[in-house]
Amino acid sequence: MKNKEPMRIALLGLGTVGYGVYEFIRAREDLQVACAMSLVVPEDVTCPIVKDIRDIWADETIDTVVEVIGGLHPAYEWVKGSLEAGKNVITANKLLIAAHYKELVSLALEKGVALRCTAAAGGGIPWLTSLKRCAEQEPVIRISGIMNGTTNFILDTMHTTGGSFDTALAEAQRLGYAEFDPTDDLNGADIRRKLVISSNIGYGCVLDEKEVATEGIEHITGEDIAAFRSMGRVCKLIAASRKLDHSVAAYIEPALVPPSMPESAIPTNYNLISLTGEHIGKQSFYGQGAGRYPTAYNVLQDCVDVSHGIRGFYTDRLEEAHVDNSTVYRHYYVRTKGDDSWLKARTESFLPCGVITEAVSVSEIHAWAKKRRELDPDCFIASLR
Numbered sequence: 601m602k603n604k605e606p607m608r609i610a611l612l613g614l615g616t617v618g619y620g621v622y623e624f625i626r627a628r629e630d631l632q633v634a635c636a637m638s639l640v641v642p643e644d645v646t647c648p649i650v651k652d653i654r655d656i657w658a659d660e661t662i663d664t665v666v667e668v669i670g671g672l673h674p675a676y677e678w679v680k681g682s683l684e685a686g687k688n689v690i691t692a693n694k695l696l697i698a699a700h701y702k703e704l705v706s707l708a709l710e711k712g713v714a715l716r717c718t719a720a721a722g723g724g725i726p727w728l729t730s731l732k733r734c735a736e737q738e739p740v741i742r743i744s745g746i747m748n749g750t751t752n753f754i755l756d757t758m759h760t761t762g763g764s765f766d767t768a769l770a771e772a773q774r775l776g777y778a779e780f781d782p783t784d785d786l787n788g789a790d791i792r793r794k795l796v797i798s799s800n801i802g803y804g805c806v807l808d809e810k811e812v813a814t815e816g817i818e819h820i821t822g823e824d825i826a827a828f829r830s831m832g833r834v835c836k837l838i839a840a841s842r843k844l845d846h847s848v849a850a851y852i853e854p855a856l857v858p859p860s861m862p863e864s865a866i867p868t869n870y871n872l873i874s875l876t877g878e879h880i881g882k883q884s885f886y887g888q889g890a891g892r893y894p895t896a897y898n899v900l901q902d903c904v905d906v907s908h909g910i911r912g913f914y915t916d917r918l919e920e921a922h923v924d925n926s927t928v929y930r931h932y933y934v935r936t937k938g939d940d941s942w943l944k945a946r947t948e949s950f951l952p953c954g955v956i957t958e959a960v961s962v963s964e965i966h967a968w969a970k971k972r973r974e975l976d977p978d979c980f981i982a983s984l985r
C-alpha cells in the first residue's frame with residue numbers, strides 16, 4: 601500500500617512550545633513542518649524560514665497552520681488570515697481564543713476548516729477533547745478545577761517547603777511553566793481564559809471573559825499559608841463554573857481545600873480538571889498543565905486529529921450568556937489591614953492574621969475585595985471548600 605503524503609504544516613513560533621512541536625513532528629512520517637516563522641530559530645531547525653505570513657497563505661501545499669507564538673497580536677491577524685485562506689488552524693493560544701471566540705469559531709465553521717486549541721486549556725491533558733465528547737452526549741452542568749500549572753507549583757512549593765512566594769515563582773519561570781510575563785498567571789487571568797474556553801465548549805455558550813469574577817494569588821503570604829496549614833487545609837487556585845437556566849456562574853479564586861478533596865493533593869505543575877455531566881456525574885482529568893512537552897503533546901495530538909480528517913471546532917453552539925455569581929454562597933478567609941464595617945458584620949471567627957466570614961455570595965465578596973484594594977492593596981481572600 602502506498603504511504604499517504606504527510607500533512608504539510610506551517611509552524612508559527614519556535615519558542616518553548618513551538619520547538620517542542622518541531623521536535624515531535626520531526627520524528628514522524630505522517631506530518632511535516634513545511635516551513636516556520638520565528639524571530640529566533642534554534643540551530644538544528646532545518647525547515648525553510650518564512651518572513652511573510654502571506655507566503656504561507658498563498659502556498660496551496662500547506663494544509664495547516666500551527667500558531668504557538670502566543671499573545672494577541674499578530675496572532676489574531678495571522679490566525680484569522682489563515683482561516684480565511686482556507687487553512688486548518690491549531691493553536692495553543694488561550695488569550696486569543698477566549699478574546700475572539702465567536703468570531704474565530706464562526707469563521708472556521710463557515711470555511712469548513714479545523715480550528716483546534718486543545719493545548720490552550722489543561723496543558724498536556726486531553727481535557728477539551730474529553731469535554732467535547734461529554735457535551736455531545738448530554739448536558740454538562742459544572743466545570744471546575746486546577747487549571748494553571750504555575751500557580752499550583754507556587755502554592756505547592758510554599759506549602760511543602762515553607763519557602764517564599766518569590767523563590768517559588770522564580771523556579772516556576774526557570775522550568776518554563778509561567779507565561780513570558782507571569783502577571784496573568786498570578787492574577788488569575790490565564791486560568792480565567794481556560795475556564796471561559798472550557799465553559800463555552802461545555803455549555804455551548806459564549807462568555808465575556810471580563811464578566812468572570814477573578815481573584816488571584818499575587819497577595820498571598822507565608823503567614824497565610826501557615827494559617828491554612830493550622831486549619832488542616834491546602835490553598836489552591838480554583839476555576840469554577842456552573843450552567844444556570846439563563847446564565848452561567850463562573851469565577852476564579854484561591855480556595856482552601858480539605859484533605860478529603862482530590863484537589864488538595866495535586867503537586868507541582870499538575871492540573872486536575874473536572875466536569876459534571878447530567879448522567880455521568882463527575883469525571884476528573886489529571887496531568888501536567890504547563891511546560892514544553894506537555895503543551896506540545898496536545899498541539900501534536902490536534903495535528904494528528906486534523907490529519908485524520910477532523911474539521912470544525914469542538915462545538916458549533918454559540919449562544920451568548922451572561923455571568924451571574926449571586927446564587928453561589930461560601931465562607932471566606934479574609935486578610936485585610938484596618939477596620940471594615942461590611943467585613944465586621946459578616947465575621948464569624950478570628951485567626952491570627954485574618955478572619956472567617958459567614959457564607960456570602962461570590963458576587964458580593966469579589967466586588968468587596970476589588971473595592972477594598974483601593975484602601976488595602978494587599979487584601980487577600982480565599983473561599984473555604
Ligand code: HSE
Pocket residue numbers: 720722723747748749750751777778779785790889890891
Ligand atoms: N502559564 C500556564 C500555566 C501555561 O502555568 O498553566 C500553560 O497554559
